Amino acid sequence: MxxxxxxxxxxxxxxxxxxxxxxxxxxxxIASQGGVSAYGQQATGSVRVRGPLHLSTGQEAVxxxxxxxxxxxxxxxxxxRGHGHTLAKGADLRRMMAELFGKATGFNxxxxxxxxxxxxxxxxxxxxGVVAAGLPIAVGAAHAQKLQKKDAITVCFFGDGAINRGPxxxxxxxxxxxxxxxxxxxxxxxxxxxxxxxPMTAGDGASARAEALGIAATQVDGNDVFAVHAAAARLVxxxxxxxxxxxxxxxxxxxxxxxxxxxxxxxxxxxxxxxxDTDPIARARAACLRAGIAAAALDGTDADAHAEVEAALVAxxxxxxxxxxxxxxxxxTTGAGQWH
Amino acid sequence: MALTTAPVDMSYxxxxxxxxxxxxEADPKVVVIxxxxxxxxIFGQYKGLQQRFxxxxxxxxxxxxxxxxxxxxxMALAGLRPVVEMRVVDFALxxxxxxxxxxxxxxxxxxxxxxxxxxxxxxxGIWDASAAQHSQSLEAWFAHMPGLVVVCPSxxxxxxxxxxxxxxxxxxxxxxxxxxxxxxxxxxxETVTIPLGQAARxxxxxxxxLVSWGKQVHACxxxxxxxxxxxxxxxxxxxxxxWPWDRETVLESCGRTQRLLxxxxxxxxxxxxxxxxxxxxxxxxxxxARLGAPRIPVGYAAVLEAQSRVGAEAxxxxxxxxxx
Numbered sequence: 001m002x003x004x005x006x007x008x009x010x011x012x013x014x015x016x017x018x019x020x021x022x023x024x025x026x027x028x029x030i031a032s033q034g035g036v037s038a039y040g041q042q043a044t045g046s047v048r049v050r051g052p053l054h055l056s057t058g059q060e061a062v063x064x065x066x067x068x069x070x071x072x073x074x075x076x077x078x079x080x081r082g083h084g085h086t087l088a089k090g091a092d093l094r095r096m097m098a099e100l101f102g103k104a105t106g107f108n109x110x111x112x113x114x115x116x117x118x119x120x121x122x123x124x125x126x127x128x129g130v131v132a133a134g135l136p137i138a139v140g141a142a143h144a145q146k147l148q149k150k151d152a153i154t155v156c157f158f159g160d161g162a163i164n165r166g167p168x169x170x171x172x173x174x175x176x177x178x179x180x181x182x183x184x185x186x187x188x189x190x191x192x193x194x195x196x197x198x199p200m201t202a203g204d205g206a207s208a209r210a211e212a213l214g215i216a217a218t219q220v221d222g223n224d225v226f227a228v229h230a231a232a233a234r235l236v237x238x239x240x241x242x243x244x245x246x247x248x249x250x251x252x253x254x255x256x257x258x259x260x261x262x263x264x265x266x267x268x269x270x271x272x273x274x275x276x277d278t279d280p281i282a283r284a285r286a287a288c289l290r291a292g293i294a295a296a297a298l299d300g301t302d303a304d305a306h307a308e309v310e311a312a313l314v315a316x317x318x319x320x321x322x323x324x325x326x327x328x329x330x331x332x333t334t335g336a337g338q339w340h
Numbered sequence: 341m342a343l344t345t346a347p348v349d350m351s352y353x354x355x356x357x358x359x360x361x362x363x364x365e366a367d368p369k370v371v372v373i374x375x376x377x378x379x380x381x382i383f384g385q386y387k388g389l390q391q392r393f394x395x396x397x398x399x400x401x402x403x404x405x406x407x408x409x410x411x412x413x414x415m416a417l418a419g420l421r422p423v424v425e426m427r428v429v430d431f432a433l434x435x436x437x438x439x440x441x442x443x444x445x446x447x448x449x450x451x452x453x454x455x456x457x458x459x460x461x462x463x464x465g466i467w468d469a470s471a472a473q474h475s476q477s478l479e480a481w482f483a484h485m486p487g488l489v490v491v492c493p494s495x496x497x498x499x500x501x502x503x504x505x506x507x508x509x510x511x512x513x514x515x516x517x518x519x520x521x522x523x524x525x526x527x528x529x530e531t532v533t534i535p536l537g538q539a540a541r542x543x544x545x546x547x548x549x550l551v552s553w554g555k556q557v558h559a560c561x562x563x564x565x566x567x568x569x570x571x572x573x574x575x576x577x578x579x580x581x582x583w584p585w586d587r588e589t590v591l592e593s594c595g596r597t598q599r600l601l602x603x604x605x606x607x608x609x610x611x612x613x614x615x616x617x618x619x620x621x622x623x624x625x626x627x628x629a630r631l632g633a634p635r636i637p638v639g640y641a642a643v644l645e646a647q648s649r650v651g652a653e654a655x656x657x658x659x660x661x662x663x664x
Binding site for chain 1 (some may be wrong): 401404424438441442447448454487509510586
């Protein structure tokens with residue numbers, strides 16, 4: 001038995017979250033590159049997802065293992081690579097896909113797309129087009145939770161590239177100074193856009209920087225969902241009990257390029273091959289089988305995820321476009337419309 | 341201070357502090373975050389508030405403008421109504437992503453799921469002998485940005501009423517008080533309300549429409565008084581809010597006078613005066629002129645700093661050229 005393996009029900013739930021994220025990312029990737037036919041749908045021949053699409057393929061264990069511990073009242077801030085976080089926090093998959101398609105039925109009515117995927121109704125306060133921009137927003141949300149004496153915490157996902165931006169330092173300092181209920185999660189996928197993060201980062205990375213500010217940090221194998229799950233359980237409990245901020249440093253790997261059209265030719269193929277050997281879904285599956293979970297249950301979970309995503313693709317393709325007039329709404333109330 | 345309808349003599353800074361006090365009394369969701377706010381702010385614009393409301397509502401922060409502005413966004417999304425102090429407009433640039441990419445865009449890009457009712461206070465304008473990084477007038481930057489409301493009060497009464505209006509606004513407001521006006525005193529009537537987006541006509545005249553805002557309004561008033569002695573009657577408009585700006589008042593006046601002079605302390609090139617001038621020209625075909633600072637950083641030595649100042653004499657001269 002693997003040391004971190006939870007009860008079978010929880011294990012299967014974590015596997016299901018990862019399977020849904022993987023299916024979503026695969027479908028979105030195809031839909032951004034000329035059609036959704038390869039996913040089983042009728043050929044469309046047209047690009048359905050426009051613009052930059054940042055995939056989290058291969059990183060599924062981190063949001064799955066962390067967000068399973070969260071409640072709807074807990075807040076989440078995310079990165080430009082935010083589909084997995086959003087799904088794991090409980091957002092509706094269909095409305096997410098519709099948003100990627102730019103449709104009126106999407107979470108943002110087609111105004112945000114992939115980079116601004118969000119579902120405020122489950123506390124997911126938004127993906128973000130700016131690296132490290134979610135950090136200060138997260139500490140503000142956590143500050144509000146503390147001032148309002150709410151039994152809720154904020155989880156802040158960011159990448160290894162973000163730790164080299166000023167808001168990282170400012171936000172960690174802020175959270176520690178005010179003892180805020182925030183869990184910082186560094187999703188360390190080793191790449192800063194198309195540049196390797198290592199040579200661009202002085203010192204020992206996110207954990208070391210947090211500890212320099214007095215924030216206890218925990219490193220975890222971010223491709224082992226059960227290890228992430230166990231570490232996050234402790235940290236979420238600690239943060240929720242009022243002990244101030246903590247940092248979880250999850251070592252994972254970005255399987256795809258920076259955006260879906262980036263073949264990542266700058267990367268050593270051996271590095272990718274090694275990473276694929278530690279694929280979090282394959283590892284979770286193997287662990288589940290070792291623990292006696294039936295292969296049929298895992299296969300069924302995969303099939304369910306595939307079917308759910310396919311239905312979302314169909315619904316998104318058929319959904320209406322936003323009314324052009326929506327371009328002028330929700331800008332600002334004072335002067336909106338009259339002053340554009 | 342008890343609520344009274346009788347105007348009370350107070351400074352521009354005191355009027356602002358009273359406005360924040362009243363909104364904090366009215367709404368427990370209002371909080372203040374910023375550097376040195378516990379001591380009353382570096383200009384006294386928060387004087388007495390931490391003593392009255394405690395350090396959980398008037399919150400001293402590290403020198404972290406990005407985090408101050410970004411935390412303000414997060415607080416607003418989580419249901420608070422933060423007043424975010426940037427110390428001076430020049431330092432607000434350190435929180436520019438958080439203001440421009442986050443606060444201003446949030447409501448729109450998330451399809452109305454979130455609202456960011458924050459007031460970002462960032463004192464602007466020339467501050468004597470403070471040189472290039474403490475004397476800028478950057479209001480045009482913010483007026484250019486969809487999603488932001490921009491307010492530039494010129495008097496204690498306006499500062500009180502407009503700050504309260506800004507704190508009641510559901511969207512982010514960039515609130516630019518002038519660094520040189522803090523000590524200006526006049527009677528302030530707490531019951532006066534001024535909606536955002538409404539200009540004030542300070543003088544009536546037919547020879548020329550003169551539009552300005554902030555401290556420059558006072559230089560314009562001085563010029564108008566001098567020109568009145570020469571028989572030139574000017575329609576003087578204090579814009580008060582730059583976005584949304586009061587086009588009705590300005591265009592009605594330009595239609596009558598057929599001459600418009602826009603004056604601002606900011607660098608003239610690409611300043612907000614160009615927006616007003618172009619709009620007025622398109623709508624009324626009036627003659628137009630702009631007067632702002634040359635495109636130079638504000639210098640330290642008095643003789644250098646003076647090159648960036650737009651004084652009453654220059655305004656009078658520009659007005660006479662337009663009328664002739």
